[in-house]
Amino acid sequence: MKRISSNENYLLIGHILAMVFGLAGIILVLPNPDFLVILSQFEWGTKIFGWSMAGGGVVYMLLATAAVSLYAYRTLGLWHWLSFMLPAIGLSLGSELLGTSTGFPFGEYRYLSGLGYKIAGxxxxxxxxxxxxxxxxxxxxxxxGLNRLEVKNWLCQLGAIFCGSLCLTSWDFVLDPAMSQAPIPFWVWEQPGAFFGMPYQNFAGWMGTGIIFMTVATLLWKIKPLTLPTKDLKLPLAIYLANFVFATVLSLAAGFYIPVLLGLVLGVFPLIILYWIASNKNVAFVKNLATTS
Known part of the structure; x- marks a missing residue:
């Protein structure tokens, strides 16, 4: 298990470095023709930049998937890892295929190149x-975090589904405007909306999809006993914060400040508080905090 834990950290580091490399390409190179001229003078520069634009997004997502998969397997076991991952991937893919085909539930949009092979095109x-x-x-x-507060089991599960989906959606508040309006966009909205080019329907689709697959996973997790890793949550927190920072840098570079603020208030701050509650050793203090708030 120690080897698995070390591999998780290596994958996390690789994930973060790949995102930093991608940010450099999107923010520094693409908007500045002088950088491209300088890079074109070096064969390695052209190759690296071409690789970054063609496969950088693929690499950082694959590394994060591997890191979280190893973490889930190590801390929760095979059943709880797969019974979350498979519904999450299957149901979100279904939503995305439906969305790109019909406009429901996210709105009218389509993916461009840069994020890998397209399923069904x-x-x-x-x-x-x-x-x-x-x-x-x-x-x-x-x-x-909610389990640490020792609220009723059904209320804890409902709260986790809602909070998890909200934090997931809050990340999209920040990512979507920037990625769809980058110098080389990764997807485009066929019918731009009022929220920095995105329709509000998009967020309802994100929230709804998250609630659905997290609910399915919650029900599947009931089949086998679950021991939560309350003292071992650094990797999931690092994954969430790293991806939020990636989206934040892109949004701020594009001049989008309100999405970042919304993401902080509705996503980052609640998740950090729940992380602190989950990992706090002073159980009595945490319970007191829950009853007095």
Whole structure:
């Protein structure tokens, strides 16, 4: 298990470095022709930039998926890992295929190149993976935090589904405007909406999809006993925060400040509080906090 834990950390580091590399390409190179001229003078520069634009997004999502998968297997076991991952990937893929075909539940949009092979020519295979690793990271922290408060089991589970889905959606508040309006966009809205180019329907679709697959996973988790990793939540928190920072840098570079603020208030702050509650050793203090708030 120690080897698995070490591999998780290596994958996490690789995930973060791949995102930093991608940010450099999107923010520094693409908007500045001078950078492209300089890079074109070096064969390695052209190759690296071409690789980054063609496969950088694929790499960082694959690394995060591997890191979260190893973490879930190590801390929860095979059943609880797969019974979350498979519904998350399957149901989010179904939503994305439906959305890119009909406009429901997210609105009218389509994916461009840059995120890997497209399933049915519509949805990059990496997109359902991101639903899994971000959704799992938010859900497991929410569940562990609420469980630490010792609220009724059904209320804890409902709260985790809602909080996990909200944190997942809050990440999209920040990511979607920037990625769809980057110098080289990764997807486009056929019918732009009022929220920085996105329709409000998009967020309802994100929230609804998250609630559905987290509910399915919650029901499947009831089949076998579950021991929550309350003292071992650093990796899911790091995954969530790293991806939020990635989206934040892109949004701020595009001049989108309100989405970042919303994401902080509705996603980052609640998740950090739940993480703190889950990992706090002073159980009596935590319970007191719950009853007085």
């Amino acid at each position: 519509l949805v990059p295979f990496t997109i359902p993976l991101s639903w899994f690793y971000l959704g799992f990271s938010a859900y497991i922290i929410a569940l562990a």
